[in-house]
Amino acid sequence: MKAIMKFAFQLGAKISLKADFIVEKGGRYFLLNDALLKIARKNFYYAGTYLGKVKNGKFFPSFNLLKMLAKGEANKIIVEKKAAWLFICGRDIFRKGMLSARGSRRKGTHTLVLNEFGECLGFGKIVYSLDEAAKKTEVAVKNVSDVGDFLRRES
């Protein structure tokens, strides 16, 4: 639970999750609704909404959690079509691929990456202050995690 809140804070996001509805299983966190809580047994493999996992002390958010955070106030950048595709392929975001930014623009902070339709593709770390008049060919946001991971998991 702490790990999730800490992660949300890094993204400048606020999230209210009732601790009673969160179940931890082997370092993986799941958000269950009332109906599922009543019937879920301890030995489940997956349940409700997967929020992410803690591995070696580090939190890895799920894409469900990122989508939840993207719905509210958070650090976000919107990227154009080509940049969105490259990001899904694991690449970083160049300044020229950015359409707009909300929330923190400071170097070192984390930001959600959204496509032109406002759909969350993943998140990254700002490596060059978004306020500065950087070169358009400079990497602005380093890819940390993107939905292309679903394909990489399969291979």
Next chain:
Amino acid sequence: MESFYSQFSYLRLMSGKDFFVDRYRRLGWEFDDVQLRQAIRINVTNSKGKNLEKRLQTIGIHLEKVPFLETGYWVRSSKVSVGATAEYLLGLYSIQEAAAQIPATLFTALKGKTLLDTCAAPGGKTVQLADLMDNTGAIIALDVKKRRLAALSNHLERCHVRNAIVYHLDVRQASRLNLKFDRILLDVPCSGNFAGDRNWFTRRTIADVKRNMRLQREILAEAVACLRDDGEIVYSTCSLELEENEVNMDWAIKHLNLQIEEVDCYGQKGLTEFFGRRLDASVERCRRIWPATTQGFFICKLKKLVSKQ
């Protein structure tokens, strides 16, 4: 059942393409090589208001509505891999064979219900059920193979399913969950068919079919034990073999307090007379799909009769 086989003892001895093709001919279907068409299913919950069809068109994926499905589309042509687009990765659609999209649509009133999805991995039908339920109620998804659970979980995460619980459990032990289900999807392990497997004819024998038939009956019996009175089962296989389909349904209604329900869906009526044998007339309500643009498939909707106290 034994008498059925002893009566037609040649079934035990024969296998191979000639045997099966002849068998299909005697059931009224002429074997033909099939060209399966790739199909997708739009996840309505995730793609509301997104005009997905048009969006996919802009990236070079041209769709054609599958006439017998509400949310299913053939991929008419595609410049990109349909399984590697942003829209796919965001869970706006799933790749799902057209005939395989039918079973989940046959349940009545799914919202808010408790549903058992047996043999659930890799999760195509689980995601479809969650979509039809609008993420209400609960889906208990089981699979006996642990390594397949990762694929199932990835599928649920990608499509943002919120109402499923997954267990590593053999469906024949489903009673251990101490739950009574309103609906049960039995997409049972089966012998498959040649349409999706080039080597099917060299790999399969009637002995496999018989073995699967026995396993399917065990699964059916356990499912009925976990089903509420008046609850519904949708049974499906991608096998073309009578033993796994019509013969099993005939057995189910005679031994498991079930009745076969009418369905209004794609496919031919179930076979009730073949090889000198006659099944219960209600077996005709099943649907048999011979391979053509879809793979071969068999579907039956069953209802549990209210127990007499």
